[in-house]
Amino acid sequence: MWSPSDQGMSSSEMAVVSSMPPTELAARTTPVVSTMNITRSSRVHIGPKFVSVTQNVENAELVKGRILGLELVAPVKSNGLRCSVAVFVCWALVVAVGLGLYLFQLATKPTRIDLGLNETWYFRRDDWQAMPPYNTDYLSLPVHNVVIGHTGAGYCNQTRRCIEAMLATQQDNLRRDFDDIVPNFLIGGEGTVFEGRGANVVGAMVKGYNSKSISIMFMGDYNTDMTADIQFTHLKILIEQLVKDGVLDPDYVVHGQCQLSPDTVQPGRHVLDHLHKVPHWNPANTEHCLKYFRTSCTSLERLLEAEESETEFDSWREYQEHIRNPTPATYSCPLYVWTVVRNTSRAERLSCACAALALVLCTALILYFTLVVKRGELNVVDRAPHEWNITREDWLARDMTGNNTVARFAPLKLVVVQHTVSPECHRFTNCAAELRNLQNYFLESKHLGYDIPYNFLIGNDGRVYQGRGWNREGAHTLGFNRCSLGVAFIGDYREELSIHSRVTDLQLQRFNMLLEDGVTLGFLRPDYSIVPAKDIQNSASPGSNLYRALQKLDHYEKIHSFRDMSCVAIYDKLGLPYQL
Incomplete structure (x- = not known):
C-alpha cells in the first residue's frame, strides 16, 4: 500500500485519500485519487480507515469571483452574505457614476449671456431687481428669428414706473406657471431696454418659435399707446449687439408676433406701422394682423391663457397616498452586518471600504451642492446702487x-x-x-x-x-x-x-x-x-x-x-x- 513516507514527504504536509473502494484500488497499479489537504496532523495513516486525525475535516469547496479587479473567495455556505457584499459594491458604483455625470453636467451647464451693452438705458436683471427664475432652458445659438410683441398693459415712460411694471409683469407671469417673465427683452415707452429672460434663454411668447427666436416686447398696449422713435433706435442697437455676441444670425429675420400667430394682435398696430424701420423685417402675413387689429384688442393676457391651455398631470395625490401607506421595508440587524464583515476576505473588505468611501464622498458633494451652494447663485454677481x-x-x-x-x-x-x-x-x-x-x-x-x-x-x-x-x-x-x-x-x-x-x-x-x-x-x-x-x-x-x-x-x-x-x-x- 502506498504511504507518504514512501515518497519522502512529511505526514504533516499532505495526505492523499483514494476516492475508490479498497477492492478496486488494490487492483490498480496506479490509483486514481482525489486529494484532501490536512494540516497540523502529527500522525496520519492512509488505509481502509483513519487511525489518528488531530484536526476536523471540513468541506473546503470554494466559490471564486472577481469584482473591481479583486478576487473574492467565499465558502459555499456563505453565498448569501457574499451576494449582499457584491450588491452593495455595485450600487456604490452606480451612485458614484451617477454623481460624476451630475457634476459633469453641472460643470458644462450654460449660463445666461451678459450682453456687452453698458448704456444708461440698458437695465440688466439685477438692475430692476428681478426674482430668480423657477427654471431655465437655454437656446442653441445662433438663432434666426426676432419676434416683436407688446405686453398689452403697463405702459410707462419713466424709469421708476417701468421698473415697477417689470416687477408686476414678472410676478404675474410666475403666477401663471411660466417659470419667469415671458420675453427675452422688453422696451419701455422712453426707450429703456430691460433684460427679461436674457439673450440665450428660451422665451415663452410664440409656440413653435420659442426655441429658435429672440422675443422682444414693447411695454404697453400699442393698439392705443403711441410709440417713440427712441424705442426703435434702441431696438436696433440691441439687435446689432445680439448679432455681435453670436446670439443672432447675421441674416436674421424680424417678425411681428401676429405674423406668426394670426389669432393675436401683438405687437399692436402702432408698433407694426414702424417695423419697417427695423432692418431685416419680413412684411409677410401683415394682412392677418390688420384684420385682428380692427376686430379685437387682445392683450398679453390672451397669450398667457393660450400658453396655459396645455394639460398638465398632477401626481401629488398619488404621492400623498404613497407617503401615508408606505411599503414596509426590512432592514438587516447589526448581528447580520457583523456576520458579513467577519466572514469576508481581505479583498472583500477592501472593496467594501472603497465603496463606502465613494458613498460618503457622493453624499458630501450632494449636500454641498444642495445646501451650501444655492441654486442659481453659482455665477450671480451681487450688484447694488451703493456699496453699503x-x-x-x-x-x-x-x-x-x-x-x-x-x-x-x-x-x-x-x-x-x-x-x-x-x-x-x-x-x-x-x-x-x-x-x-x-x-x-x-x-x-x-x-x-x-x-x-x-x-x-x-x-x-x-x-x-x-x-x-x-x-x-x-x-x-x-x-x-x-x-x-x-x-x-x-x-x-x-x-x-x-x-x-x-x-x-x-x-x-x-x-x-x-x-x-x-x-x-x-x-x-x-x-x-x-x-x-x-x-x-x-x-x-x-x-x-x-x-x-x-x-x-x-x-x-x-x-x-x-x-x-x-x-x-x-x-x-x-x-x-x-x-x-
Missing part, C-alpha cells in the same frame, strides 16, 4: 408721508436694536424684495396700517437699508419711539431654534458706520447708547446670538436700566435737554 448705504428709492419703497419727527428729543441718546424674525437675504435684490414684503405686510395689515417700523435695517449682505430714515419717529418699541433710533437686523437670531441667523462682523461694522454717520449728521449724540429691545421691554428680540454681539460693542449700555421708563424720565435721569 441703500436708500428707500433704491429698494423701491412705496411712497409714505406723515411720519412724526423726533426733533423734541434730538439729538437722540438711545439706539434700540431689534431683529425682524423674517427670512435671511444675502444679495441686494433679495434684501430689496424682503424689505418690500415687510413694508407691504405692515401697510396692508388691518391691525397695523403704517410704514415699515424701523428707521434702518441691516441685511445679511452687510448693507444698510433705509427704513423711515433719520429724524423720523419709528414704530418699533412701544414707549420709546419718540426718543430712539430703531435699527433692525434682518433674520431670526434666537439660538434656541435649530436654524437661526448668525450676526457677521460685516453687519456689525456697517452698523457702527451707520451710527457714526448719525453722529456726524447731528441726529445722534456722540455718547449714544446701544440698547437691545429685551433690555427695556418683555421681548426675545434681538435674539441671543445678536444680543451677545451687541454686548461687546463700545456703546452698549451697561450702567443704566431704562425698563418701564418714559422718554422724559430717561432724559431727566441722564440730565439731557429736550423740548417741552
Whole structure:
C-alpha cells in the first residue's frame, strides 16, 4: 500500500485519500485519487480507515469571483452574505457614476449671456431687481428669428414706473406657471431696454418659435399707446449687439408676433406701422394682423391663457397616498452586518471600504451642492446702487408721508436694536424684495396700517437699508419711539431654534458706520447708547446670538436700566435737554 513516507514527504504536509473502494484500488497499479489537504496532523495513516486525525475535516469547496479587479473567495455556505457584499459594491458604483455625470453636467451647464451693452438705458436683471427664475432652458445659438410683441398693459415712460411694471409683469407671469417673465427683452415707452429672460434663454411668447427666436416686447398696449422713435433706435442697437455676441444670425429675420400667430394682435398696430424701420423685417402675413387689429384688442393676457391651455398631470395625490401607506421595508440587524464583515476576505473588505468611501464622498458633494451652494447663485454677481448705504428709492419703497419727527428729543441718546424674525437675504435684490414684503405686510395689515417700523435695517449682505430714515419717529418699541433710533437686523437670531441667523462682523461694522454717520449728521449724540429691545421691554428680540454681539460693542449700555421708563424720565435721569 502506498504511504507518504514512501515518497519522502512529511505526514504533516499532505495526505492523499483514494476516492475508490479498497477492492478496486488494490487492483490498480496506479490509483486514481482525489486529494484532501490536512494540516497540523502529527500522525496520519492512509488505509481502509483513519487511525489518528488531530484536526476536523471540513468541506473546503470554494466559490471564486472577481469584482473591481479583486478576487473574492467565499465558502459555499456563505453565498448569501457574499451576494449582499457584491450588491452593495455595485450600487456604490452606480451612485458614484451617477454623481460624476451630475457634476459633469453641472460643470458644462450654460449660463445666461451678459450682453456687452453698458448704456444708461440698458437695465440688466439685477438692475430692476428681478426674482430668480423657477427654471431655465437655454437656446442653441445662433438663432434666426426676432419676434416683436407688446405686453398689452403697463405702459410707462419713466424709469421708476417701468421698473415697477417689470416687477408686476414678472410676478404675474410666475403666477401663471411660466417659470419667469415671458420675453427675452422688453422696451419701455422712453426707450429703456430691460433684460427679461436674457439673450440665450428660451422665451415663452410664440409656440413653435420659442426655441429658435429672440422675443422682444414693447411695454404697453400699442393698439392705443403711441410709440417713440427712441424705442426703435434702441431696438436696433440691441439687435446689432445680439448679432455681435453670436446670439443672432447675421441674416436674421424680424417678425411681428401676429405674423406668426394670426389669432393675436401683438405687437399692436402702432408698433407694426414702424417695423419697417427695423432692418431685416419680413412684411409677410401683415394682412392677418390688420384684420385682428380692427376686430379685437387682445392683450398679453390672451397669450398667457393660450400658453396655459396645455394639460398638465398632477401626481401629488398619488404621492400623498404613497407617503401615508408606505411599503414596509426590512432592514438587516447589526448581528447580520457583523456576520458579513467577519466572514469576508481581505479583498472583500477592501472593496467594501472603497465603496463606502465613494458613498460618503457622493453624499458630501450632494449636500454641498444642495445646501451650501444655492441654486442659481453659482455665477450671480451681487450688484447694488451703493456699496453699503441703500436708500428707500433704491429698494423701491412705496411712497409714505406723515411720519412724526423726533426733533423734541434730538439729538437722540438711545439706539434700540431689534431683529425682524423674517427670512435671511444675502444679495441686494433679495434684501430689496424682503424689505418690500415687510413694508407691504405692515401697510396692508388691518391691525397695523403704517410704514415699515424701523428707521434702518441691516441685511445679511452687510448693507444698510433705509427704513423711515433719520429724524423720523419709528414704530418699533412701544414707549420709546419718540426718543430712539430703531435699527433692525434682518433674520431670526434666537439660538434656541435649530436654524437661526448668525450676526457677521460685516453687519456689525456697517452698523457702527451707520451710527457714526448719525453722529456726524447731528441726529445722534456722540455718547449714544446701544440698547437691545429685551433690555427695556418683555421681548426675545434681538435674539441671543445678536444680543451677545451687541454686548461687546463700545456703546452698549451697561450702567443704566431704562425698563418701564418714559422718554422724559430717561432724559431727566441722564440730565439731557429736550423740548417741552
